[in-house]
Amino acid sequence: MIPHERSLVEKYKDRPFAIVGVNTDAKKDGYAKEALEHKVTWRNAWTGSPENELSRRFRVRGYPTVLLLDGTGKIREKWLGAPTPKALEKAIEELLAEFGESAK
Amino acid sequence: MLILSFLLCVAPDPMPRHPLAVAASEPTMNGPRQDANTAYADLVKECEAAVKAWRDELRALSKSDKAKAELLEKRHPVIAFWPRFEALSASDGRALLWMLEEGDKLPGTKSQAMETKARLVAELLHKHANQPWAGSDVPRALARQRMWFDEAWVRAQLEALASASQTKEVSASALAALAGRLTGRNATPEELARAKAIDARITSEFAGTSAAKAVAEKQAGAAYEKGGVPDDFEATDTDGVKFKLSDYRGKVVLLDFWGFW
Numbered sequence: 001m002i003p004h005e006r007s008l009v010e011k012y013k014d015r016p017f018a019i020v021g022v023n024t025d026a027k028k029d030g031y032a033k034e035a036l037e038h039k040v041t042w043r044n045a046w047t048g049s050p051e052n053e054l055s056r057r058f059r060v061r062g063y064p065t066v067l068l069l070d071g072t073g074k075i076r077e078k079w080l081g082a083p084t085p086k087a088l089e090k091a092i093e094e095l096l097a098e099f100g101e102s103a104k
Numbered sequence: 105m106l107i108l109s110f111l112l113c114v115a116p117d118p119m120p121r122h123p124l125a126v127a128a129s130e131p132t133m134n135g136p137r138q139d140a141n142t143a144y145a146d147l148v149k150e151c152e153a154a155v156k157a158w159r160d161e162l163r164a165l166s167k168s169d170k171a172k173a174e175l176l177e178k179r180h181p182v183i184a185f186w187p188r189f190e191a192l193s194a195s196d197g198r199a200l201l202w203m204l205e206e207g208d209k210l211p212g213t214k215s216q217a218m219e220t221k222a223r224l225v226a227e228l229l230h231k232h233a234n235q236p237w238a239g240s241d242v243p244r245a246l247a248r249q250r251m252w253f254d255e256a257w258v259r260a261q262l263e264a265l266a267s268a269s270q271t272k273e274v275s276a277s278a279l280a281a282l283a284g285r286l287t288g289r290n291a292t293p294e295e296l297a298r299a300k301a302i303d304a305r306i307t308s309e310f311a312g313t314s315a316a317k318a319v320a321e322k323q324a325g326a327a328y329e330k331g332g333v334p335d336d337f338e339a340t341d342t343d344g345v346k347f348k349l350s351d352y353r354g355k356v357v358l359l360d361f362w363g364f365w
Binding site: 016018063099 | 325328329330331332333334335336337339340341342347349350352353354355356357358359360361362363364365
């Protein structure tokens with residue numbers, strides 16, 4: 001998931017697109033080391049535990065759980081387990097295209 | 105214990121309260137009430153044991169003596185237990201639930217069994233719609249009869265139960281069961297719309313019932329599933345900076361719940 005996310009950040013850097021992670025690691029220094037190593041440059045909410053309020057609220061039943069929200073804040077996709085890069089990119093492209101249409 | 109009870113019975117009322125007498129008086133006071141509550145469960149248990157023994161015997165006989173096995177097969181324990189459940193149903197309507205479930209094991213044709221079952225459902229609805237167990241147990245019992253009743257009829261019975269009951273909890277549960285049956289895998293748009301209307305009715309007409317709470321929970325959860333709009337949240341990122349989900353309005357957002365672990 002991470003290498004693909006890194007490429008998505010690069011690929012869509014000039015488009016209305018953002019990755020917001022909700023990280024659920026327990027130790028901050030461990031996370032910082034790994035994030036540096038894996039070049040996690042996008043924003044991540046710090047929760048400190050897989051059993052946190054945000055995960056509960058979003059009915060996360062396992063990790064990773066990946067959601068795709070459109071510009072209005074509506075959940076358009078929800079995957080339990082990482083989607084394939086192809087499926088994810090297709091969904092992003094579709095939402096970006098929709099976005100372009102409504103902006104016209 | 106028996107002797108103590110006996111002593112208590114014959115003792116004149118203004119008797120000095122002896123600690124032993126207090127201890128002994130409690131079971132004798134609660135005894136009969138507990139019996140009424142457990143009579144149904146006890147009878148069900150007794151019948152289940154009889155059915156199990158009957159099955160074991162049948163299995164053994166089917167290998168050794170086919171003729172005897174055939175005779176035994178016609179003597180399903182339910183037949184002998186039936187009058188006892190029937191008698192119990194006068195004081196505990198749940199006996200009718202058992203009869204509904206087991207009625208097809210009585211000798212007779214399929215249409216007779218069907219008639220019996222339909223009669224039992226009618227009796228449950230007419231006499232027991234206000235019982236606290238009716239809201240959960242009647243819909244569950246009906247659901248188990250899908251071999252016998254068609255879906256439209258079952259739905260009509262649930263609706264009838266909801267209107268027959270003077271108890272909000274029962275009515276709401278019956279309606280919730282109906283809504284559940286309308287939202288199956290192959291539900292039509294009309295059925296889904298009807299289920300939604302029922303949920304709305306449960307919320308407004310039957311506020312405070314457990315069914316209303318379940319509807320509220322379901323609706324709150326839907327905002328966090330595909331097609332829903334989640335409430336905004338504020339979080340602190342890994343650099344200690346606060347942000348909100350709404351900061352990203354106007355953008356396609358990939359929200360990833362993850363960890364290195």
